[in-house]
Amino acid sequence: MRVVVKSGRLHGTLGRAALVLALLVAASSLVLAEDLARAEDRRCPESSDISLPDGFCATIFADKLGHVRQLAVTPDGVVYANTWSGAYYPDAPRPKGGFLVALKDTKGTGKADVIERFGPSSTAGVKGGTGIWLHKNWLYAESDDRIVRFELKGDNVRPSSKLETIVSGMPLTGDHPMHPFAIDDEGNLFLSSASATNTCEVKNRMPHSPGQEPCTELDTRGGVWRYDANKTGQVFSSKERYATGIRNAEGYDFDTAGRLYATQHGRDQLHENWPELYSQQQGFELPAEQVMILKIGANYGWPFCYYDPEQKKLVLAPEYGGDGGKKVGQCSEYELPVAVFPAHWAPNDLKIYKGSQFPKAYRGGAFIAFHGSWNRAPGPQAGYNVVFQPLADGKPSGDYVVFADGFAGPNKEPGGAARRPSGLAIGPDGALYIGDDKSGRIWRVTYTGDPNAVIQAAPEPMVEAAASSGGTVPPEGAQGAVADLPVPPGATREEVALGMRIFHGKDVAATCAGCHGANGIGTPVGPDLTNGTWLWGDGSIQAITKAIRHGVPQPNQHPGAMPPYGGVPLPDDKLAAVATYVWAIGHAKQ
Numbered sequence: 001m002r003v004v005v006k007s008g009r010l011h012g013t014l015g016r017a018a019l020v021l022a023l024l025v026a027a028s029s030l031v032l033a034e035d036l037a038r039a040e041d042r043r044c045p046e047s048s049d050i051s052l053p054d055g056f057c058a059t060i061f062a063d064k065l066g067h068v069r070q071l072a073v074t075p076d077g078v079v080y081a082n083t084w085s086g087a088y089y090p091d092a093p094r095p096k097g098g099f100l101v102a103l104k105d106t107k108g109t110g111k112a113d114v115i116e117r118f119g120p121s122s123t124a125g126v127k128g129g130t131g132i133w134l135h136k137n138w139l140y141a142e143s144d145d146r147i148v149r150f151e152l153k154g155d156n157v158r159p160s161s162k163l164e165t166i167v168s169g170m171p172l173t174g175d176h177p178m179h180p181f182a183i184d185d186e187g188n189l190f191l192s193s194a195s196a197t198n199t200c201e202v203k204n205r206m207p208h209s210p211g212q213e214p215c216t217e218l219d220t221r222g223g224v225w226r227y228d229a230n231k232t233g234q235v236f237s238s239k240e241r242y243a244t245g246i247r248n249a250e251g252y253d254f255d256t257a258g259r260l261y262a263t264q265h266g267r268d269q270l271h272e273n274w275p276e277l278y279s280q281q282q283g284f285e286l287p288a289e290q291v292m293i294l295k296i297g298a299n300y301g302w303p304f305c306y307y308d309p310e311q312k313k314l315v316l317a318p319e320y321g322g323d324g325g326k327k328v329g330q331c332s333e334y335e336l337p338v339a340v341f342p343a344h345w346a347p348n349d350l351k352i353y354k355g356s357q358f359p360k361a362y363r364g365g366a367f368i369a370f371h372g373s374w375n376r377a378p379g380p381q382a383g384y385n386v387v388f389q390p391l392a393d394g395k396p397s398g399d400y401v402v403f404a405d406g407f408a409g410p411n412k413e414p415g416g417a418a419r420r421p422s423g424l425a426i427g428p429d430g431a432l433y434i435g436d437d438k439s440g441r442i443w444r445v446t447y448t449g450d451p452n453a454v455i456q457a458a459p460e461p462m463v464e465a466a467a468s469s470g471g472t473v474p475p476e477g478a479q480g481a482v483a484d485l486p487v488p489p490g491a492t493r494e495e496v497a498l499g500m501r502i503f504h505g506k507d508v509a510a511t512c513a514g515c516h517g518a519n520g521i522g523t524p525v526g527p528d529l530t531n532g533t534w535l536w537g538d539g540s541i542q543a544i545t546k547a548i549r550h551g552v553p554q555p556n557q558h559p560g561a562m563p564p565y566g567g568v569p570l571p572d573d574k575l576a577a578v579a580t581y582v583w584a585i586g587h588a589k590q
């Protein structure tokens with residue numbers, strides 16, 4: 001925009017004042033014009049599908065890579081991703097080639113033009129893994145029950161060295177069979193062995209099941225273990241435990257002072273299993289997700305305690321004598337988190353920003369990738385974003401903001417979400433990479449704005465603004481879909497419709513859709529109920545009713561149990577209705 005000061009004759013005081021004013025307008029307009037030109041330069045080369053604060057730009061670096069779990073970037077800008085087809089993705093086609101992916105943008109377009117798969121592959125029966133880390137000239141990765149490494153040498157992005165096994169024998173059973181890890185400069189490898197259960201109950205995830213005391217699971221799970229990153233052939237055992245009482249540490253990073261941060265996924269089912277102690281709302285809001293600083297020998301309280309963000313303390317879990325949040329008991333002895341986040345958001349990765357591309361206010365703070373919740377039904381599911389938490393000296397130095405949003409698209413639940421953030425890495429130029437384990441996308445986020453800009457939240461994603469007026473559970477179109485569903489013999493269409501409402505948490509607070517996905521299409525924690533194949537019976541209304549009534553304490557293909565009635569008391573008529581709905585979606589395709 002340009003302001004032209006009209007030529008003409010200006011007389012007297014008034015004239016001079018007008019001239020000064022006109023010049024001032026012109027000067028400020030020039031500044032505005034410069035701003036606009038800069039904004040123009042900053043515009044993203046493509047309209048990204050995620051929303052970011054002003055001045056940030058995301059390009060789709062790569063897509064459809066499989067279940068991208070965590071990422072690492074070399075000083076030369078080669079991005080490595082670990083992908084996984086383990087228990088969380090029972091139906092997923094196995095990628096051809098290895099589970100590890102090397103990616104490089106050789107042309108500076110913001111997109112990888114070299115993409116090569118390598119490492120252990122599904123043809124060898126391997127299922128890949130989550131964790132990945134670079135240490136010196138070695139690439140370390142989790143692969144099934146072990147951490148392996150490759151030497152990186154030469155120009156080829158795909159390592160040609162032979163694979164070495166650093167540590168093996170980690171447990172692969174139960175709720176959390178993944179083993180993310182981190183390596184410090186001295187070569188200490190810190191490794192998660194996350195919990196097999198929700199809270200070490202006698203019967204995992206079953207209503208009113210008491211906690212086991214002692215919780216022997218803690219010998220090999222629910223903590224962080226330490227190994228030597230430079231020693232091959234180590235075998236996982238209880239002896240190398242470094243810190244305990246951590247349910248599921250997924251994201252790791254060091255700050256410049258050497259502190260090791262880890263994220264923890266908090267426990268589930270306070271309301272479902274203990275409805276007399278916790279309201280449904282408390283079930284949504286408790287406990288906080290945590291970021292902790294790991295210390296040798298420390299205990300962080302799982303499974304005996306959970307963190308209540310309102311009271312700002314660890315309180316006794318109902319399985320261990322807790323009374324709904326007042327009793328503290330032994331919990332006062334355990335380590336507190338350094339930062340907390342809303343319940344059930346599922347923090348899958350954390351990276352401290354040590355780059356210099358983003359505004360100064362971001363330096364030393366943590367980006368955290370939240371995979372998103374499954375168990376806040378009938379409330380909206382939440383998370384599915386990347387958060388920025390400012391940090392200084394190992395403590396929050398401000399409130400967190402949602403930095404990147406819009407990954408899920410209109411259906412914010414595990415089955416229907418388009419994408420779920422799971423991995424983060426920061427490149428040598430300070431760009432932030434975000435990986436998604438739903439559709440296998442990696443974004444590259446860059447910044448070209450004012451280096452002194454303040455920390456800002458991402459604007460609300462367009463798609464969510466549109467969806468929030470229509471409601472997202474069940475997804476749009478599903479209401480009409482009841483008319484297209486078959487009705488089981490002896491049942492009515494009204495029962496199927498009621499069953500659909502129950503399934504999606506709209507009637508009693510059932511969380512079927514949380515685990516089985518909207519319309520039953522399946523998620524990592526519950527099978528697809530629409531594909532016509534049945535794990536528990538012949539698909540008859542009787543077999544379906546039985547599965548719902550008794551739950552599935554020991555699933556065939558999934559990590560966590562299904563509690564009876566999915567965790568909420570269902571009177572017989574509602575049980576019958578939800579069973580007719582499951583039958584209907586299970587027989588719709590035949």
Ligand code: HEC
Pocket residue numbers: 503510511512513514515516525526527529533534535536537544547548552554555556557558559560561562563565566567578579582
């Ligand atoms: C906590 C997660 C979770 C919740 C909540 C849940 N389920 Fe399940 N469901 C599972 C798992 C896990 C299985 C067993 C899968 C396996 O064996 O691998 C299962 C199995 C089933 C089966 C048997 C499927 C088959 O292939 O034979 C049915 C039917 C079913 N669920 C219906 C429901 C209904 C209806 C609800 C809500 C009232 C519900 N589930 C709530 C996780 C869940």
